[in-house]
Amino acid sequence: MACGSCGTTENGVPKGCKSNGNCGSGTCGSGSNKLAVFDWLSNMTLPSGQERFNIFEVRFKNGRKHFYTNPDNLPITMGDIVAVEGAPGHDIGTVSLAGELVKVQMKKRKITADHEDVKKIYRKASQRDIDIWQEARGKEEETQRKGREILGRLGLQMKLSDVEYQGDGNKATFYYTADTRVDFRQLIRDLASAFSIRVEMKQVGARQEAARLGGVGSCGRELCCSTWLTDFRKVTTSAARYQQLSLNPLKLAGQCGKLKCCLNFELDTYLDALKSFPKQDLVLKTEKGDAVFVKMDIFKNHLWYTYKEERFKWFRLTLEQVLEIIALNKNNEKSISLEEYEADVEIPVKVDFEDAVGQDSLTRFDTPKTSNRKRRNKKKPAAVANNNTKPRTRSNPNQKPNPNQKATTSQKPNPNQKRKPQAKKQPNTNPNQKPKAKLNPNANPNQKAKPNAQPKPRPQRKPRPKPQGDVKKPEGEAKDIKKPEGEVKKVNKPRRNNRNRKNNNPKNDNNSEK
Secondary structure (H helix, E strand, O other): OOOHHHOEOOOOOEOOOOOOOOOOOOOOOOOOOOOOOOOOOOOOOOOOOOOOOOEEEEEOHHHOEEEEEOOOOOOOOOOOEEEEEOOOOEEEEEEEEOOOHHHHHHHHOOOOOOOOOOEEEEEEOOHHHHHHHHHHHHOHHHHHHHHHHHHHHHOOOOEEEEEEEOOOOOEEEEEEEOOOOOOOHHHHHHHHHHHOOEEEEEEOOHHHHHHHHOOEOOOOOEOHHHOOOOOOOOOOHHHHHHOOOOOOHHHHEOOOOOEOHHHHOOHHHHHHHHHHOOOOOOOEEEOOOEEEEEEEEOOOOEEEEEEOOOOOOOEEEEHHHHHHHHHHHHOOOOEOOHHHHHHOOOOOOOOOOOOOOOOOOOOOOOOOOOOHHHHHHHHHHHHHHHHHHOOOOOOOOOOOOOOOOOOOOOOOOOOOOOOOOOOOOOOOOOOOOOOOOOOOOOOOOOOOOOOOOOOOOOOOOOOOOOOOOOOOOOOOOOOOOOOOOOOOOOOOOOOOOHHHOOOOOOOOHHHHOO
16 A cells, blocks of 8 residues: 555656655655654653543554554553454454554554444453463464465365464464465364364465565565564656666566565665656767667766667766767757767776785785696606706806816805915926826726826717626726737726726727836
8 A cells, every 4th residue: 555655657657655664644655663662652641621532553463553442541551462363263462552552553554443343442452361372372383384284185276375363272364375266165164173263264465475474675674564564655667767777577576476576665865866857768960870878877967868770889988978968959959979078087986995005915815826836747747858958957046166176076166255466387397207196095006197187178978878688797807907018909907987987998008117
């Protein structure tokens, strides 16, 4: 049911709620919390000679409220549990509103003091009345389960959503939803015989069902219809169109399957903003051709247009530029092309996330990590090839090469130790004196030492191919081979050390014995 301000105009434009869902005129709800009402007139005294209003609002299960009169002038306040007139018997409820605010609620619902729906309050509920009431409320869940079993056995196309017992336990109201008309006469007989009570069937809509059951909406809050919204306004798809929303029923529908009631809450703001925008069916005439409307951004005042003949390109224009083009077209003048207008549009720079306090990026787990093992495997074949050709040596980046140091030494220079100046060698003046030769500990003892000479860097050699077959050493070969006085024959000796290979070579007769 909608109030007078929630309808539509003659042109089909929805009027909206005019109060963002908390309407104070017509019949759009009580304007306060659905279950707990604050009496803001309780501390105010009435004028002299005026009696207190004698009708109270009583609340029952799931926010069901009715008005009851107090003919016996019982001292009743808000929050009291009272026994009221039922049909038949009596019912138990809680007083939710009293005083002058009840007049406002009755006026909204168009109920007068002598209306037939205004019944009597019998008494304040005793402890026995409360015990019977609580016992009857405890049967509701089991009654609903068995009632659904009976519905399935009868094969009726209806859904049993809720069951409410009367305060005296003699009557139960079954709330159901159905798309078509249902003949439930046999169902009433089966329910009455199964539970031995009076049965009343009451059909409710999808929105009333959602209000009674409750739930959480897509916004993350409890449903408006189950908290503070008591009456439902008419919601159409035109409200979504004016708010530039996509007509997707999955996004626009609420828990009840109907359009969300909150579509009317912000509609007034959009309608006020759209008053300054031109109509969408208006064609802009430019030098390059006619342009038609594509879409708009209401809060940024941006509109997109495209040419009729070239629809692959959209042009962003401001509201002032579009109004300027419309003014020129009214004077039968064509404006410049949309490309020149778009070049003047200043697009604000979007502020991105800045890591100001050392926070991690939100997308740090999106890209997979690359391990260093793959990089090492790529470099490994090159390193193996180098090991086959060059000897494996340890290199110190801080060490400088010493030209006087032998290649076989592995001494490390001390950076803290100062280098002593080397004394110059005096030339040998005695021709008969032979130069002293350094002894090699790995050399052959029968072989004479060779005069000391500067070692030259050994050239790199390719590895020798292994001989095919087994090569046997001669049996008569001795460990210590004596050199003959005549010609020296080369003997295949096992290589002891590559570093002393030059010292093991046989020498000529002229230089060996003198």
